[in-house]
Amino acid sequence: MDLLSLRCFQVVARHEHISRAADELRTAQPSVSRTIARLEAELGVPLFDRRGRRIHLNRHGAAFLLRVDRALAELEDGRRELADVARAGGGGEVTVASETLLTLTGLLARFRAARPGVDVRLRQASADTMAHLLRTREADLCFASQPLAGPALESVVLLTEEVLLAVPRGHRLAGRDRVAVAELAGEPFVTPGRGHWQRVLAERLFDRAGVRPTVVCEGDEPGAVLDLVAAGLGVALVPALARESGTRDIVAWAGLASSDARRELRLVRAGGAYASLGARSLADFAVGYFGDASARAGGAAGGGGTGAP
Known part of the structure; x- marks a missing residue:
């Protein structure tokens, strides 16, 4: 059992579709199928139920996925922590997800001007996908306008x-x-x-x-x-x-x-995850930025004839 096999299983489990997983992993479908078959043989139980060309994560696979997500997340936290050490004096990096990137345009314009050394990466995602991205450490921070499912997620109202x-x-x-x-x-x-x-x-x-x-x-x-x-x-x-x-x-x-x-716009992160230098910087900046935006909106509502109900 190696990291590539676990990563392959994680992606297949998320898509429940071999060809889509192969596209994301940028590898051939037969290779993905062989990797899953070897992993199941090594574990001694099937991880997916197969009905023709369709596959579905079964109870063994769902239980194993929880462990795989946790293990790979720990390794990703370690990578980020060492990356911060390696770029001592730099701004760090942060991956952000939101239902609509329009929510972030004003924030990021101000943030990049104030913290030009931080490498920011963006993803647009649904609420369900954002929760997954946080659990797997594929995103550091999510900006969500509805609750994200997950007991290990922490949020603050912006x-x-x-x-x-x-x-x-x-x-x-x-x-x-x-x-x-x-x-x-x-x-x-x-x-x-x-x-x-x-x-x-x-x-x-x-x-x-x-x-x-x-x-x-x-x-x-x-x-x-x-x-x-x-x-x-x-x-x-x-x-x-x-x-x-x-x-x-x-x-x-x-x-x-x-x-x-x-x-209610919330900033959501994975509880217990390593917060990179870039993630901490953007989170702190977002709290101040949206606090100012809220004050501006309140003033506009009071003078625009469409007061709060």
Whole structure:
């Protein structure tokens, strides 16, 4: 049993698909299959259930994966710790994940100006994938607008803000302070795909109001939502900070009459993991940056006619 075999198993277990795992590992499918077969023979139990060309992690594989994740994470922590020692006097490195990278653009612009020696790497990922990236140490920090599953994860709230209704200019709801969710029944709705925090929030609000959203556009590009609203395709839930961006004037805004129409942005990391110099630097900087952003958003909400419900 060697590290390459364990890494191969880890990737296959995540995808439950040989060809996708082979693509990520940049190796041939037969090689991946042979590696898994050798590992199973060495362990004496099957790790996957096979149904034709499909494979599924079984209970033995799930139990083994927990140990493999922990072992490889410890080794990665050791690599990062020694890397910090080796670049004594340097800025270090940090890998960051977020549901949408738009959340990080302003932060990283300020951070790179203040800490030019830190090597920052970015990944866009769903909530489930971010939790996995933290457990396997493929990410140091995650910026999440919904809870990430995992008992070993630690988080700190960076920002709590109102979620507003973005509507096309001239829309019947434009400028309203308190729009009941029930009033949105039948309105064409623009939203990111299932699993994204805005979609999760929308489904919760509509469910409580006893109405179903008429989704006319969904996808994996949250940054395109305002442009789609401006084009007249529908309305959307958008965090209040979006009004401070350069695109705020292309749509009109309304407040929602719901105390649940809020976003809580959290900085999440793996508890007990080695925090690299770069990760510590960015985490500290993010706390200050989003604290300032929250204060700015509060001022804007107070003067913009769409006060918190």
